[in-house]
Amino acid sequence: MKIIVLGGGAWGTALAIGASRNAAAGHAVTLWLRDPAQAQALLRERQNQRYLPGIALPDNLTVSAEPLAQVVATVADFDLVVLATPMAGLRDLLTQFHESATPLVWLCKGFEAGQPGRPGMLGHEIQTQVAPGLRAGVLSGPSFAQEVALGQPTALVAASAHTQVRALLVQAFHSASLRVYGNEDVVGVEVGGAVKNVLAIATGLCDGLNLGLNARAALITRGLAEMTRLGLALGARADTFMGLSGLGDLVLTATGDLSRNRRVGLELAQGKTLAQVVAALGHVAEGVYSARTVVQRAQTLGVDMPIAQGVVGLLDGRMQPAQAVAALMARDPASEGG
Numbered sequence: 001m002k003i004i005v006l007g008g009g010a011w012g013t014a015l016a017i018g019a020s021r022n023a024a025a026g027h028a029v030t031l032w033l034r035d036p037a038q039a040q041a042l043l044r045e046r047q048n049q050r051y052l053p054g055i056a057l058p059d060n061l062t063v064s065a066e067p068l069a070q071v072v073a074t075v076a077d078f079d080l081v082v083l084a085t086p087m088a089g090l091r092d093l094l095t096q097f098h099e100s101a102t103p104l105v106w107l108c109k110g111f112e113a114g115q116p117g118r119p120g121m122l123g124h125e126i127q128t129q130v131a132p133g134l135r136a137g138v139l140s141g142p143s144f145a146q147e148v149a150l151g152q153p154t155a156l157v158a159a160s161a162h163t164q165v166r167a168l169l170v171q172a173f174h175s176a177s178l179r180v181y182g183n184e185d186v187v188g189v190e191v192g193g194a195v196k197n198v199l200a201i202a203t204g205l206c207d208g209l210n211l212g213l214n215a216r217a218a219l220i221t222r223g224l225a226e227m228t229r230l231g232l233a234l235g236a237r238a239d240t241f242m243g244l245s246g247l248g249d250l251v252l253t254a255t256g257d258l259s260r261n262r263r264v265g266l267e268l269a270q271g272k273t274l275a276q277v278v279a280a281l282g283h284v285a286e287g288v289y290s291a292r293t294v295v296q297r298a299q300t301l302g303v304d305m306p307i308a309q310g311v312v313g314l315l316d317g318r319m320q321p322a323q324a325v326a327a328l329m330a331r332d333p334a335s336e337g338g
Contacts, residue, residue, distance in 0.1 A: 001027045003172055004071065005082045006093065008033035008042065008063075010051035010145035010283065011107050012084025015173065017052075017149045020061040022175040030062040030078075032071060039065035051283070055149045068096065075100045080168050082139070086284045087112055091126050098131035103165045105137045105158075109193030110286035111293035119300065120293030122190040122234075137165040138186060139173070140193045141244040142252035144259075148178065155179045157245045159189035181244065188240030191231035196250040197261045197287030198294050199223035201311050203254035204265020205321055219307065220254050225336075226305045230294070233301040261287040268314060269321045291315055 005016045008031060016031040033039040042048055046057045057063070064071075075081060075097065083093050083106040090108055097104055106123050114120035121129070127136050137160025148154050158169035158180050166182035174180045183189055202223065206215050227250065228241045240246055253259045264285050267277040278288060291312045298305040310328055313319035319327065 001025065001080065001168075001172060002030075002078045003027055003080045003082065004030045004032055004075075004078045005084050006032045006071070007084030007089075007107075008035075008038060008048060008051075009084060009086075010048070010149075011143075012082070013048045013052055013057075014145035014149035015082065015084065015107070015139075016061055017055065017058060018151070018175065018178055019172055020058040021151065025171070025175070027172065028062070029060075030064050031057075032064045032066075034065070034068070036065040039063050052146060052149050055146070072096050072100070075102050078102055080105070080172055082107065082172075084108075086110075087123070087286060087289070090123055091130060094127050094131045094134070094136075098134065100134065103135045103137075103162070103168050105139050105160070105165065105169060107139055108286070109140060109190075110197060110290040111194050111297070113289060114293050114296060119297060120290075122187070122194060124186045124190055135162045135165050136160065137162065137169065138190060138193075139169055139180075140189050140249065141181075142248040144252070144256060146258060151177045153177055153179075155181065155244055155248075157181050157183050157189055157243070159183045159186045159245070161186060183240065183243070183245070185237045185240045187234050188231050188236030189245040191234060191236055192227060192241055192246040192249055194286070194290050195223075195227040195230060195294055195308070196246075196253050197285070198291045198308050198311050199227070199250060199287075200253040200259055200261035201265040201268075201285075201287045201291070201314075202307050202324075204259075204262035204267075205269050205311075205314065205324065206265070207262075208266040208269025209321060209325060211325065216255070220250060223254070223307050224250055226303075226307055229303045230298050230301070230305060233303050234297075260285040264288060271321075274315055274317070287311070288315060 020029040081104040087108040087110040111120040141156035170180045310324040314324045
């Protein structure tokens with residue numbers, strides 16, 4: 001199977017490593033980078049020193065930095081295209097590949113930033129708008145790139161309305177250390193992947209303020225309820241949020257030490273500014289960019305998301321960390337199902 005992964009960040013590199021290392025499958029994998037200098041560094045060092053230092057690239061993994069137009073022109077040579085760019089770059093890439101007959105999936109989790117007159121969209125909404133003819137889907141679930149690159153046990157969700165795309169993702173990435181489950185509920189999988197990043201910031205804040213494990217458990221549980229409410233309002237299935245891309249990804253991102261979004265909350269709790277935190281991360285923390293859109297979409301649909309609203313107040317500088325927590329605790333009593 002010929003696979004091309006577009007994007008040489010941590011997650012794209014990790015999946016390219018995993019697919020190349022699966023000798024039983026015999027895949028031919030190309031990792032494409034926009035920056036020729038970065039591609040040369042990977043070829044020279046046989047590792048992604050910037051994002052996954054110390055983890056060797058398999059000898060059979062091809063690294064390329066040819067012009068994107070050439071990739072688009074020869075896309076029929078591949079069996080699967082994987083877009084491993086941040087959400088901010090998804091619209092442009094989907095537009096570039098809008099006439100492709102090759103199945104295509106994306107890895108990014110979050111909402112696109114809204115524009116005047118255009119609400120921020122999830123990946124499948126962008127695809128429906130700019131490339132409706134694509135056979136497309138999303139690969140998501142609880143996964144830190146470093147652990148996938150090291151071959152540690154991981155389970156992911158291949159979500160698509162197309163049976164063929166789900167089957168291709170299983171064929172491409174399923175291995176002894178990586179289990180891939182199919183799911184038709186693209187909306188639910190994408191909502192889970194987007195909202196968990198915002199909730200992880202809140203949980204990091206809670207831990208950074210040393211509020212205790214009781215508070216963390218309450219925040220994660222009530223956050224899952226918020227995620228589910230938004231997902232149902234957008235047309236998702238409730239059971240999706242009890243699976244890998246809902247509860248699983250939320251628990252991992254909210255509690256794992258490798259979580260960038262959790263790190264944002266931890267650092268904000270220590271009094272650092274958002275600009276300082278983002279600059280120090282060196283990687284994209286999608287929750288920072290998605291939080292406002294999550295709240296905007298929820299308000300448009302009449303969905304109550306107080307935790308997400310608190311995160312936005314914190315990120316916008318309208319609340320201090322202690323104030324954000326106090327605002328949540330001061331809410332009126334309600335039924336747990338509300």
